[in-house]
Amino acid sequence: MSLSRRSLLGALAVAVPSFALSGCATPAPDRAADIGMPGDLLPERVRMVIPYAEGGGTDVWARFLAPRLTDAMEVPCRILPDNLPGGESIIGSNRYARENVSDGSSFLITSGTTHYQYMLGRPEVEFDFAAMRPLLVNAGGGVIYGSAEAGVRGIDDLFSGNTRLRYGGISATGLDLTALLAFDVLKLDVTTVFGLEGRGPARLAVERGELNIDYQTSSAYKTQIVPLAEQGRATPLMSFGQLESDGSVSTDPALSDLPTVREVYRDAYGEDPSGPAWDAYRAFLGAGVTYQKGMWITAETPDSVVQPFFDATRRLQQDEAFQEESAKVLGGYPIYAGDEVDEVRSVLTLSPEVRAYVLDLLATRHRTVIRGA
Structure with a gap:
């Protein structure tokens, strides 16, 4: 059974998972024109920054979704996983924030733990979800x-x-x-x-x-x-x-x-x-369940780079073979394109009380x- 969109959007009043974008090979000019995207905005390789150790739940989730997303895209992409674990995901997430890449050549994977460090106001945290935009959101339970x-x-x-x-x-x-x-x-x-x-x-x-x-x-x-x-x-x-x-x-x-x-x-x-x-x-x-995992990219990344990921996510939403294959890894919960839940950026801030x-x-x-x- 899949989680209703109403339930997923309900969590917006509180928190959301974070994530980032993957990169694509530059399409031929005529192909880029066909899909309304300037090809010079699409990197040939994209780093997928995973602030968790290899083999863990979030790493498995990210490595499962990445190739299926790119297979569902109109433009071929090559995503290169880069694990930067440590500090309850703070080390890798901070590194991503410091790099502040806005050309689509890297994106960040986050899980509930990442959101919690941000929400608790830990002084070590340098990343800011208000300065990022979600590419994809996946609930959990x-x-x-x-x-x-x-x-x-x-x-x-x-x-x-x-x-x-x-x-x-x-x-x-x-x-x-x-x-x-x-x-x-x-x-x-x-x-x-x-x-x-x-x-x-x-x-x-x-x-x-x-x-x-x-x-x-x-x-x-x-x-x-x-x-x-x-x-x-x-x-x-x-x-x-x-x-x-x-x-x-x-x-x-x-x-x-x-x-x-x-x-x-x-x-x-x-x-x-x-x-x-x-x-x-x-x-x-x-923050930790209804928006448990996701992909985020810097807010300044052009729409022409981000849109192919939104479109690919929607294709996967309708793909019965993907739903069957993903049942174990995603736990039966749906994925949502970032433009369907973009307001999640504003819900990761706790009230002082x-x-x-x-x-x-x-x-x-x-x-x-x-x-x-």
Whole structure:
């Protein structure tokens, strides 16, 4: 099932993934004229700056999409991946911002973690989404589940106080923050540890009984957690949900059999969530889930360079073979051309109240202080 455009655009009120452009070979003059583009604006080679390590989820996503985008273009392109990992994606993203290329010869890949560093106002961040434009946006999803073998056999076990909840993640300021904010909204007492090298190690720690609550992306949930649930070893609990245009949180259509964080709260407390914890959750839900991954390019890049990517994205949206092939990598969520969601640039800025709330939560509950933010 694919995510509705209404849900995707809903996240605009809060946050969006970032990304960049890939380059194309200069077409013959007559071909350029046919498609309304001056050929001298199309580089022969384009760097795809990936601020994450090779083999990780974002790297796999980018390398999957790049050749399919270019195959769907009217103009042949050659995209050269360039991994610049480190600093929770800050190092590579800063490098891209410093280069400030506006001829289409490079573009930036981003994920929710990149957006979070920007939104939190980390002093190391030099990139600015207001100075970029999206080429393509792809939503994502996530599931919180528990270890049945370690005492989490249902949602009631989260609130009973009889089971000590233990969560492990990569970093409190990365995508783990979505789960941490969900725990905060639900008023759960969860012991957290960080420093794991990925969501795979976190899942293995749950299987070993070292942790008993975790989250995984939709695709990992379907391939790794559902089999454990069928064996009686894991308990699917809730999805993060998807942000709507009115700021509400709706059922994730790719995970329609699971309640959302909002629904779990309502069942537990008899009313819908509200207040600063809920405002913070929705803000980061948009930036890290509904707009989880994307491609960005500098705002000054000419439309004639950017338009072929928008057009190629729309072709892929209608390509049934692509939809089938991408189901595992994209998790069943659609891709959107940047000109369909261009306003996402303005939604990655947190209100001072939400930022202050989240920074205090990180410092007091998760031993993470962002100095200078």
